[in-house]
Amino acid sequence: IATPLQCGMLFHGLLDGTGSSYTMQTYCDVVGSVDTVAFRRAWQYVVDRHDILRTCFVGLESDQIHQLVQQRVLLAVEEGDWSDLSQGQQQQRLEQLRREDKARGFDFAQAPLMRLHLIRLSAQRYHFIWSRHHVLLDGWCGPIIFGEVLACYQAFTQGRNPSLAPVVSYGHYIGWLYGQNKHKARTFWREHLAGIESPTPLVIDKLPVDKADAELARESLQLSEVE
Numbered sequence: 001i002a003t004p005l006q007c008g009m010l011f012h013g014l015l016d017g018t019g020s021s022y023t024m025q026t027y028c029d030v031v032g033s034v035d036t037v038a039f040r041r042a043w044q045y046v047v048d049r050h051d052i053l054r055t056c057f058v059g060l061e062s063d064q065i066h067q068l069v070q071q072r073v074l075l076a077v078e079e080g081d082w083s084d085l086s087q088g089q090q091q092q093r094l095e096q097l098r099r100e101d102k103a104r105g106f107d108f109a110q111a112p113l114m115r116l117h118l119i120r121l122s123a124q125r126y127h128f129i130w131s132r133h134h135v136l137l138d139g140w141c142g143p144i145i146f147g148e149v150l151a152c153y154q155a156f157t158q159g160r161n162p163s164l165a166p167v168v169s170y171g172h173y174i175g176w177l178y179g180q181n182k183h184k185a186r187t188f189w190r191e192h193l194a195g196i197e198s199p200t201p202l203v204i205d206k207l208p209v210d211k212a213d214a215e216l217a218r219e220s221l222q223l224s225e226v227e
Contacts, residue, residue, distance in 0.1 A: 115130075
């Protein structure tokens with residue numbers, strides 16, 4: 001069963017017609033030589049570890065959307081070699097690739113709901129793009145997944161097997177979530193928020209409009225040296 005939050009994201013993805021809503025994208029330059037075989041193997045190893053990375057969604061037109069975890073999903077890494085282009089041409093094409101890949105969206109009924117690009121810019125420089133839908137991961141999980149990939153890549157390039165912590169199935173969270181007493185939760189929050197009569201403004205909901213506001217919004221922190 002999909003969570004209420006996942007259903008909301010899927011609704012917006014279906015509404016825009018492409019699934020591009022809530023598409024998240026991480027990209028960076030990789031300096032040094034890259035073992036592309038080990039790189040692909042590391043990502044596939046992590047996909048094999050986590051159910052959510054092999055998940056698609058069925059019953060999208062029904063009242064209850066379900067998550068379908070596939071036993072095996074092949075994660076493709078789209079590679080390119082742009083080393084013959086000038087730096088300016090490379091940057092222009094990279095911006096276009098990132099923009100088009102994000103707008104491309106996803107078919108929620110087809111796993112995996114993520115894509116990888118690895119573009120060779122020179123002998124010692126690559127550009128990496130990781131696009132995935134927010135329905136799979138939140139902002140906290142991204143660095144965890146990326147950290148596991150790096151650990152696997154290091155292990156494979158050194159000729160050994162990765163040593164990672166055991167994985168807790170996402171199904172455990174689904175079971176816990178739908179096992180909660182909704183009446184008790186609703187009662188708690190109504191009592192807890194009983195004194196609030198208007199929306200609470202957030203200072204991060206808009207950028208400063210002038211220099212004075214910018215000065216007020218700026219914070220500084222000075223740390224003393226550790227002896």
